[in-house]
Amino acid sequence: MPNITDTKNLPIYNCHAHIFTGKHVPPWLGKKIIPWPFPYLISLPLVLPLIKLLSHHRKYHIPRILDKIARDLPFAFNQLWLHHPVTYFIARMISTIITCIALLLLISYLNYKVTDIEWLTICINYPRQYIPFLLQILIVPFGLLVIPSGRKLLLLLLQFLRKIPGPATWELFQRYHTLGRFALHASQRGIFEKLISYYPEGTRFLILPMDMTYMAAGGVSKSYYSQLLELRILKRTHPKRDQLLPFVFADPRRLAEQPAYYDIIHGLFDNCGFTGIKIYPALGYYPFDKHLLKLFLWASQNSIPIVTHAIRGIIFYRGLKQQTWNYHPVFKDSQGQPLKLYSFQNVDFINNFTHPLNYICLFEEPYLRQVLTYYSLLQPLDAFTVELLSLFGYTNSQTPLKHDLSQLKMCFGHFGGENEWNRYLTNDKSYFDNLFASNSAQTYPFMPDYVSKNIQQLWQSTSWFSIIRNCIMKYDNVYADISFTLHELNIITLLKECLTIPKLQDRILFGTDFYVVSHKKADKEIWIDSKSDFTPMELDRLARLNPQTFLY
Structure with missing residues (x-):
């Protein structure tokens, strides 16, 4: 790991940026909103x-x-x-x-x-x-x-x-306007060149594609595979291709429908210079979907970074709610019954998929074992599930797994979002939110007995900021980026406090959510403001040192 004193030799990283065009977005984003x-x-x-x-x-x-x-x-x-x-x-x-x-x-x-x-x-x-x-x-x-x-x-x-x-409606109109502004560019190349012009020479960008095929908002004009092809060509031919660090999008429904997509993903890393994996649970799935678990095990074994969407937003699943989504498939309440999820509209129930507490089902072996037990009991037991159980060395619900995801390298995109940061600051009734006030290094356990006892408060009353922060402090390879977050002074103040806490200060990444965030603040303005909001050492941590350890 590079030392904080020699970070000037490292490039600047923007760890959360997009360059997809309006043709990669489905037409009916207004469904379930207007x-x-x-x-x-x-x-x-x-x-x-x-x-x-x-x-x-x-x-x-x-x-x-x-x-x-x-x-x-x-x-x-x-x-x-x-x-x-x-x-x-x-x-x-x-x-x-x-x-x-x-x-x-x-x-x-x-x-x-x-x-x-x-x-x-x-x-x-x-x-x-x-x-x-x-x-x-x-x-x-x-x-x-x-x-x-x-x-x-x-x-x-x-x-x-x-x-x-x-x-949500105003956010939708702003998103339309943002997409319209960047629709001037017929390809991702033009948007990428716009992005790099805002930053110092040599800045590198984690480019996160979006696969919105399965969000039930209509068909996209240009397929996800055409989006991937453009990224491959950019990475191979652009004069500043070293500044482009493309990720691949993983939707479990595509993996289920097209098993060859696993091989395509492997090939993008082996032959095309791709850097990481992006997931977006708000599109209608849990992050522990069985088709993701196989990919995550491979990613964990090969130290491949993953960025997940961890904010409430307007890009979410627009289809009908399934009856099984009324209960959490893994978590139990204090009575030992499946946790009821009291939300009915799309804009609300999709947050059950995005909720950061879901990720302990990946990081904690006892919970991951419960997930695999859940899939093993579904009938009929298909060949994929049998293969998955074998890959993890699953025997039964009582026997520890031979392979787990405790070392999975995961970044929570947006760190929960500014609303959850404000919720943490103003919520004086939540026991878990208040833990950090008295002891900044304090953590709370995520073992099944403890979580079940406190599940209602953890799921409903605790801020996502607090849960993500706890994950960062507890697990070796968990990070969070601050994209779409830096708009209010109190958020900056809380972030600067986080940068004084050992371990936490090493896991926060600079990112902007370009170009999605441009209706709130232009990237050029975000970068200039960041240079005045943070000390040189703080900005070096966020934009140089921490991204280097996350990626490599």
């Missing part, structure tokens, strides 16, 4: 070209035209109307009338029942009946979007009708 039929009406193939046009079209300079209109129209209005009391009063009256008519038209279009009073209902529907339709089309956006008082009134109305989109 009401039917809007996910299909504003599908990705329809929205991305529009965003691309508005953002980048050089021929028409649409942003410049819109900006000019937005500046010049109020200026002209101000010049003509607002410098004399009489004209000011007339302008206010006209704008108020237009806004009221626009509001009544909108309520009428929504068919929202505001009142049971007949005469009031007639008044609400009056403009729609007697104003020509083409004029209605002009009045509504002008009255509720152009006129400032109309915009405020619209927000109040949406709040009253409870139509304000939730955080």
Whole structure:
């Protein structure tokens, strides 16, 4: 392991970046977030070209035209109307009338029942009946979007009708906009070249692909294999290929459908310069899926790093919930019964797959044995399961395994996310969150008896930050990156405290989640801010020394 004093000889690493294009993303990301039929009406193939046009079209300079209109129209209005009391009063009256008519038209279009009073209902529907339709089309956006008082009134109305989109909806719209901006690049090459321009010469990037084929949000325009092929070509031919450290995505459903994919993955490491494996349980599976276990055993035996998605987000499984997902397949409650998982909507129940406590089923041999016992009892027992049990040296539920995953090299992407960091900071009722306050080196055991006794609190009340931190302190090869996390001052403060704790300080990796995070903060800004937020020694740990030990 390199010494902290000679890290200047090591390259900088960004340990969490993406360069997939909009064509690698399924069209109906709005499913399970916005009401039917809007996910299909504003599908990705329809929205991305529009965003691309508005953002980048050089021929028409649409942003410049819109900006000019937005500046010049109020200026002209101000010049003509607002410098004399009489004209000011007339302008206010006209704008108020237009806004009221626009509001009544909108309520009428929504068919929202505001009142049971007949005469009031007639008044609400009056403009729609007697104003020509083409004029209605002009009045509504002008009255509720152009006129400032109309915009405020619209927000109040949406709040009253409870139509304000939730955080997931806003995140979806921001993700659409981000994908639209980068859709200008027809290939991953252009996005990669954009990325490397933000960092010092020689910076290396862990490039994490995404296989969204199985998330039940529609078919992708370009297959996952075409995404992999582009990465292979980039790694072989790009002038700065040494800065590109591609990972391969492992979805257990692809491994189940296409057993040859195991050989493809092995070949990418042996012949194509790939560096690690990416998994994304929020797409609809547990990290201890049996088809991943075979791959993980190979990765553990060959010291291959794995990055897993460990944050609540909007990229998740959009299909129907399976009945078996109402109970955890391994964890038991204090009564010895399967742990009930009280979540019903996709945006909620997928967090049962992402939950960091699931990973003790990999790191702890007694739990891994329970996982294998679970698969051994499923009937009929297929040939793959028989092979899997043999690979781990499984005998029965009481006999320790001959091979386990205690040395698996795993990085929790996003370190749980900033919401879970804030939850840790503000949650003064959780015993496990409070353990670290009195003793920063304190850990809690993850053995079955202890976990079962405290499972409700660990699963529901303890922050993901706390659980991931405990995993890092307990296990030899567990890391976490800080991508999509560094947006608030209190998060920086907590991170700097983590960098003073032995062992924990050696397992945290710098990453940005490029380009997904760009709607919150551009990569260039993140890097510049990081140089001022952290001391040179702290930044060297995050971006040079720790990534080196994780990768090699």
